[in-house]
Amino acid sequence: MRSSMFFRRSPDADADSGGAGVSRRDVLAALLAGAAVTATWTTSSAIAAIEAAGGPAAKRPGLSADEMALLSAAAQVIVPATDTPGAQEAGVPHFVGALVAGWMNDDEAALFRKGLADLDASARARYQRGYAACTPEQGAELLQALRAxxxxxxxxxxxxxxxxxxxxxxxxxxxxxxxxxxxxxxxGSNQELRYLPVPGKFESNVDIKTWPYQVVI
Structure with a gap:
């Protein structure tokens, strides 16, 4: 079981339908419902999941190789590998990259890319190396500073x-x-959470100490 230190949208925001008649909240809700949880994320599977959930097809270039390397390093700091897989092993960078390409609006994608660039610049200023080349400890310190x-x-x-x-x-x-x-x-759903695809019978005496702490998102 992991314990991570890294662990409202305005009223008109739900009107953002990307021209497809489906709000971005609906797409996210469909993803959260678990319909796309079939395997470790890849770029193609994440884009397919977004489209299946009602989102638009990728409409802008994906993250560059350097941006993906930076994102992968940051994701692994946020969810490191312990006795269960970390973010990289679960394919999380591909998932986030697909959201940047096909789910975020243009302004959000630009701000996300700027955030990655600023994080990299802070690493170069502090450690004279890009964020992707930093040690996990250095990466954590940079994210803690960003959080503060x-x-x-x-x-x-x-x-x-x-x-x-x-x-x-x-x-x-x-x-x-x-x-x-x-x-x-x-x-994440099968190894980190207690995943129950079909609700079972009611049990009033269950030792929840054996469950992972976070059982819902």
Whole structure:
């Protein structure tokens, strides 16, 4: 079981349908429902899942190789490998990359890319190397500093609402998308959570100490 230190959208935001008559919240809800949880994420499977859930096809270039390397390093810091797979092993970077290409609107994608670039610049200023070349400890220190410098005025415990909030800072957007991608992957849902595909009988005396702490997203 892991324990990670890294662990509202405006009223008109749900009207963003990407021209397909389906809101981005609906797409996210469909992904959260688990319809696409069949295997470790790949770029093609993540894009297919977004399309199947009602999202538009990829409409802009995906992240570059350098951006993907940076995203992969950051994702692994947020969800490291322990006794269960980490973000990289679960294919989370491919999932987030697909969201940037085919789910975010243009402004969000631009801000996300800028956030990655700023994170890389902070690594070069502090450690004279790009973020992807930093040690996990250095990467964690940089994310902790980014977290401290990312105040958030939203008041919600909903992961979905935070992801859909256009005012959420880059740190929260990065962290929440990594968490979403991890716990909708086969590795995250089957090995980290207690996955019950079919509800069983009611049991009043269950030792929940043996369950992973986070059982829902």
């Amino acid at each position: 410098a990312s105040p958030y005025g939203g008041r919600t415990f909903s992961l979905t609402d935070r992801i859909l909030d256009p005012k959420a800072p880059f740190y929260l957007r990065l962290r929440d998308l990594v968490v979403l991608g991890y716990f909708t992957s086969e590795a």
